[in-house]
Amino acid sequence: MKIAAFLVAACVLVLGGALLPAHADPTETDPDLAATDADYAAARKAIAANQWEEAIARLRKAEVRHPDHADLQNYLGYSYRHLKQFDAAFTHYKRAIELEPRHRGAHEYIGEAYLMVGDVPNAEKHLAALRAICLLPCEELTDLEKAFAKYRR
């Protein structure tokens, strides 16, 4: 799923009460970081509005408190990619995958980023990773395959 589409859908879920409160009941499930961190929530809004510098600034602030958050790293990679700052984008995508090796979004986006700089071998590594993860069909694999098809045309 594309990040912008995800952000719209996530807002709907939040408003619909589908997210769990961020209290510390011993049986609680993972709360969405956006429910507890104002900078992270603001960064997601900035991404939805294509405000990449603002998104990076807010994500950097949130990163101080949540250095091991894979989605946050993925969003940083995504924002830097839009600014065509590929070295920074790769750093954050790699960190996201290091934190969560099955992070489908990060594999898709880093694969697309490698295609954008013409690094096909590295892009193929992430295509292979997605094929291993997506034994059941997943959008991220389909989207990266489409990016490959477009690149090769």
Add this chain to the structure above:
Amino acid sequence: MSAKQLALIASASLLMASSTAALAHEDEGPGGKLGKVSFPTSCAPAVQPTFERAVAMLHSFWYNLAEKTFSDILAQDPGCTVTAWGYAAILMSNPLAGAGASPDGAKKAQAAIDNARRTPPKTERERDYVEAVAAYYDDWANRPEKARQLARSKAFEALAAKYPDDDEAQIFSALYIAGTQSQADQTYAAYLRAVAILEPQFRKHPDHPGVAHYLIHSYDAPPLAEKGLIAARRYAGIAPDAPHALHMPSHIFTRVGSWDESIATNLRSATAARTASDWPEAYHASDYAVYAYLQLGRDDDARQTMEEALRYSGGDTPSPAFPYAAAAMPARYAMERGDWKAAAQLKPIPSKMPFTEALTYFARAIGAARSGDTAAAEKDAEQLADIHKRLEMAKNTYWATEVEVQRLAVAGWIAQSKGNTDEAVKLMRASADLEDHNEKHIVTPGRILPARELLGEMLLEQKQPAAALKEFEASQIREPNRFRNYAGSAMAAEAMGDKKKAADYYAKLLELSKKANGNRPELIRAKAYIAQR
């Protein structure tokens, strides 16, 4: 907050206002019987017994009552500012759950700490307790939870080192060390450091609620669980009026497959919770009891326990305990007994927490696939895919992974039903591998059926008994003493021609099922096999 808890809080206030002579008795006072705690302070003698009861509540994670009790102590004796330590400790919440204080809780805790700094406790030791807990809240908004936990652990280790004769300092130090345990560390280094402090304390203070409680948590990992049995067996007796103390031992009993003990403590817990109108806790305990009954083949008892639980509405709470148990119990009852047609007919219960609905769709899909209705299984698989997507959107990574485990298993059994055996095993193995890397959540005694056990059953159906037995035996490491596992292991060994192993597993199954009151075909087969030898 439950009616019983409100009543206990009210009784706390009344007792605070009355003579405190009775509070010196262990069983009398707010909270009932909570175990023995000695925590000398410079506070007014009138509040000292209640202070120690509040510390006992803190040790049993009875936070709402402890918070009220510490507040009442301060109201009665404004100079008793060491209460700031207890108050701030409560607001860190369960140190072993990892979530930490809420932003609002952190503000309230810091205000209490600031008050104690303006009006310091009279002794250096009490001031040191306040500063130790303050280490967690220092620059709270700008530090990740892991850094706060580490700072807390180091501060309490320093406190324990400064006051080597203060056993409470040693015990809290052990708790906060255990709170730094990483899920990724399979050596359980932090847990074992905590154990090294707690075991000598357990010998010294066999009736201390914190020592027994924290030992259970520190041994709550598959390779350590056996060592937690003594503490688990003792804790409920130490603090029988603390709701957490009644249920908590069953986490160890479940890990080691001690089903009779799990049933006994969970039935007590469910009864106490119903008396207190604490419906999520009642459902939670009932689910643990149902799971345990089913491992013993006591199917009638499982059904009665489930029906008793389902008579009551679980209410609308933020805890997943009610919707999870409400969906899990019927799914377990059908699937543990291999009643695939009944599983396929289960009714999904709408929930704000979609992962609880997923339990029913998982059971329906596996049930349909294994009873030959592939089309129905595929429809339910679509529901699981939708739930998986919703969980990913909500960034609920843990439960999204659990549902992915279920989806892979369902896809595997659909492939099996279509005769695509290689594809079936590939998908089912991926499900099992993924599940192995995602620890079970504390809301559940176990998955509806363990994925690796399902892989064993699939391989057995495919007439690959040696491969099946390998998976069954691997599954026993994390999910010991399960009925379906022993039955599957025995049938696999029998199919391989390994008569001794088959007899051993059938004997284990019969031993496990001595009090069985269902009509499982596996037991008929086991008895016949043993009789013919």
